[in-house]
Amino acid sequence: MPDKNSIKVQAIAAFDDNYFWLLSDSHCAVVVDPGDADPVIAYLEDQQLSLEAILITHHHADHIGGIADLLNWAEQSRQAPPTVYGPAGEDIKLVSDSLMQGDSIHLDNPACLLWVLDVPGHTAGHIAYYAEIGDQKHLFCGDTLFASGCGRLFEGTPAQMLTSLDKFKNLPDETLVHCAHEYTLSNIKFALAVEPQNQDLLEWKLKAESLRQVGKSTLPTTIAHEKLVNPFLRCDTSSVIKAVQRHCEEEQLKPSKISEPVEVFASLRAWKDIYR
Ligand SMILES: [Zn+2]
Structure with missing residues (x-):
């Protein structure tokens, strides 16, 4: 049984501003929303990792576009086929295990348990994954919540999205939030138009700008931080x-x-x- 504390969670940057989040131990990995297979394969090969599973939050192309090529790569490299998990409420080709609120996934490699949350709003069947790994809590929220912002309502109603965001607000404050896009600076600009006097937001703007200036990600964020600086949670x-x-x-x-x-x-x- 691998040490759960040895599981790493990191982002693979892709396209203009996407992040594909990857959980891995020393041998195996799980990737969330791989919109493109190439950067994922490059990372897995560099780190000599096999792919255990693919987790999908919703049906948009920049979140699912890499599934087929990742399955082909696994087959060509003689690995067991990765399980592809996705939302029960959306019809996504190549998803083999459909999930909804209340479901959980028990992964062997890397060893972790993920819970599924229904979070409609951005799309009708959008789901999120929540995991507790060692004493660290993680949320993979797709395009529902962003640092200082939230997803557009392409298919859902405001009431649905607010209910979804409230589910996130009820998670432990220290939960790390792994959003699927680097939209932080433009979100902060809008957040400051809403709350120009928000001191936490003003401080966050400086920090986020300095991170971006040196090419670093502003993510993950935390639930506690978003409650202070995200107008959509306020x-x-x-x-x-x-x-x-x-x-x-x-x-x-x-x-x-x-x-x-x-x-x-x-x-x-x-x-x-x-x-x-
Ligand atoms: Zn989307």
């Missing part, structure tokens, strides 16, 4: 409610009596959609 705070009310009045969008979190969230998401 739809029940007075500063965000007031900012949304002011924005709607200025844009003459609707009668200004927006106060329910779901109304605040819907207006905030619509504001971000057009914000430049």
